Amino acid sequence: MTDPAPRAGPPPTAADPVPSRPADNIPRGIACLVASTTLFSTVNVAAKWLSETYPVGQIAFFRCFGAVVPCLVIVWMRGGVLSLRTSHLGLHGMRTLFGFVSLTTAFLSFSMMPLGDATAIGYAGPLFVTALSVPLLGDKVGVHRWSAVIVGFLGVLLMAHPSGNVSAQGAAIALANAFFYALSMISVRQLGATETASAMLFYHTVFSTLFGLMLLPFGWVTPDLPGLALLLGIGLIGGASQWLVIHAFRQAPPSSLSPFAYVGLIWALFWGWVVWGEWPTLWLLSGAAIVVGSGLYILHREITLKRLGRRR
Numbered sequence: 001m002t003d004p005a006p007r008a009g010p011p012p013t014a015a016d017p018v019p020s021r022p023a024d025n026i027p028r029g030i031a032c033l034v035a036s037t038t039l040f041s042t043v044n045v046a047a048k049w050l051s052e053t054y055p056v057g058q059i060a061f062f063r064c065f066g067a068v069v070p071c072l073v074i075v076w077m078r079g080g081v082l083s084l085r086t087s088h089l090g091l092h093g094m095r096t097l098f099g100f101v102s103l104t105t106a107f108l109s110f111s112m113m114p115l116g117d118a119t120a121i122g123y124a125g126p127l128f129v130t131a132l133s134v135p136l137l138g139d140k141v142g143v144h145r146w147s148a149v150i151v152g153f154l155g156v157l158l159m160a161h162p163s164g165n166v167s168a169q170g171a172a173i174a175l176a177n178a179f180f181y182a183l184s185m186i187s188v189r190q191l192g193a194t195e196t197a198s199a200m201l202f203y204h205t206v207f208s209t210l211f212g213l214m215l216l217p218f219g220w221v222t223p224d225l226p227g228l229a230l231l232l233g234i235g236l237i238g239g240a241s242q243w244l245v246i247h248a249f250r251q252a253p254p255s256s257l258s259p260f261a262y263v264g265l266i267w268a269l270f271w272g273w274v275v276w277g278e279w280p281t282l283w284l285l286s287g288a289a290i291v292v293g294s295g296l297y298i299l300h301r302e303i304t305l306k307r308l309g310r311r312r
Helices: 026-050 056-065 068-077 080-084 089-112 115-122 125-137 143-159 168-191 197-218 225-251 254-276 282-308
Strands: none
Touching: 026 056, 026 089, 026 115, 026 225, 026 254, 056 089, 056 197, 056 225, 068 080, 068 197, 068 225, 080 197, 089 115, 089 168, 089 197, 115 168, 115 254, 125 143, 125 168, 125 254, 143 254, 143 282, 168 225, 197 225, 254 282
């Protein structure tokens, strides 16, 4: 499935029909989310590495600013200025604020805790998404998916076998990251009913860069050439990742995607092993098996319900 063609006319008004949301394509949404999570994992590793030298606010700014170029290229390829028309600028701003708070609290938690621990707590986000999708989006989540998500979270806890290095402050910040991540993803789903993916990516990039600019007076370290390349690089990769996230949540309900976001924790523990010498344990292997099994069961359940023609 591709994005709907850009609208040639003005944004919908009260008298205009509202464009229908594209039909769900759950397997493709899952594939986009897994690819995005994989790319985001490299951004997280780089952010933790950079936090030893640069303030978190500066890292967040470059993460957003570096995404401007790929964002403009994508907008140009997907219809140009016409694809950016919107009647929901305020919702774009709110969604970006949620996402930016999630980003900065995630980077801050990485600087305060081991990467695996911070990531594990942050992955309470999908549980928040599932819970919030019921009152905010009207999603119908049955006992099977609720059970699978909970089991998946238990797998996350197994993979994040306590290291003893988790501070109460760091855990609270990581949990805030999870909550604001969920609000951001719910907003993506709401915007997906009327907005093009290009518009969502463009306004998110512009607003988040402005939010990041506001943090620079609170801390700045002039980067050397390798540092500047790495700071800009996390923005380029993050921009591509954000595009994939938007596609994922436009094509599948949040409750169906939630278990697959846990793939990021597997990558976090892998990079912890490669970069910081943290070896995988039996806890990791057991938890990974549970998470993957939970995600595959969710996919099986969705496909089965579609075949039977039943409502979720």
